[in-house]
Amino acid sequence: MLRISGLIAAILLVILFAALPNTSQERRSEVPRGDVDQTLVVELDVPEGFDRAALAEVVREVDADPRGWSQIGIRVEVGESTTYRLGVATAATMAASCAPWPTAGRFGCQAGPVAMIYQPWWDEPPPWWEGSVDDYRRRAVNHEIGHMVGLRRHPPCPGPGGPLPVMALPPRDETQCEAQSWPVQADLDAASGLLDG
Numbered sequence: 802m803l804r805i806s807g808l809i810a811a812i813l814l815v816i817l818f819a820a821l822p823n824t825s826q827e828r829r830s831e832v833p834r835g836d837v838d839q840t841l842v843v844e845l846d847v848p849e850g851f852d853r854a855a856l857a858e859v860v861r862e863v864d865a866d867p868r869g870w871s872q873i874g875i876r877v878e879v880g881e882s883t884t885y886r887l888g889v890a891t892a893a894t895m896a897a898s899c900a901p902w903p904t905a906g907r908f909g910c911q912a913g914p915v916a917m918i919y920q921p922w923w924d925e926p927p928p929w930w931e932g933s934v935d936d937y938r939r940r941a942v943n944h945e946i947g948h949m950v951g952l953r954r955h956p957p958c959p960g961p962g963g964p965l966p967v968m969a970l971p972p973r974d975e976t977q978c979e980a981q982s983w984p985v986q987a988d989l990d991a992a993s994g995l996l997d998g
């Protein structure tokens with residue numbers, strides 16, 4: 802009898818721990834979800850002196866482009882929002898701009914409805930980027946839109962010569978994926994799965 806009640810207690814304990822939300826799970830559930838026909842109204846957040854119109858233009862452009870997230874029904878509009886904030890920040894202003902979300906290093910916010918692009922790279926793309934400045938900016942905005950719809954993971958390069966997911970981190974030297982500006986199939990599948998679920 803003692804053994805059985807011990808077993809029941811152990812089972813209850815396991816159930817209790819499984820049910821306890823940890824901080825990151827709580828955060829995840831705070832990220833608004835929607836249907837595949839989801840329009841994010843994002844408020845722009847840029848440092849003083851920054852060309853806000855240039856950021857707004859890239860957002861409009863990637864939204865209108867059929868190679869973007871719109872192909873799975875995710876639309877983005879610049880406007881006023883208390884939820885979605887997309888911006889540009891320097892290493893010095895990143896933490897304040899990302900608040901209340903934690904920063905992922907100094908280069909951006911950890912996934913959530915607030916997403917910041919690292920300004921030095923907006924101004925001049927990092928060395929691994931082989932395309933144009935405009936294409937880098939499109940990639941940066943597409944990456945952050947992915948985070949805003951709730952994609953938290955940074956997927957890896959699928960293998961030499963493969964397309965680098967737009968949600969991937971900057972490739973390391975040995976990565977032989979081809980970086981480009983638009984979500985690849987793996988990105989679209991991940992986002993669709995998220996929005997369907």
Ligand SMILES: [Zn+2]
Pocket residue numbers: 909944948955968
């Ligand atoms: Zn990211």
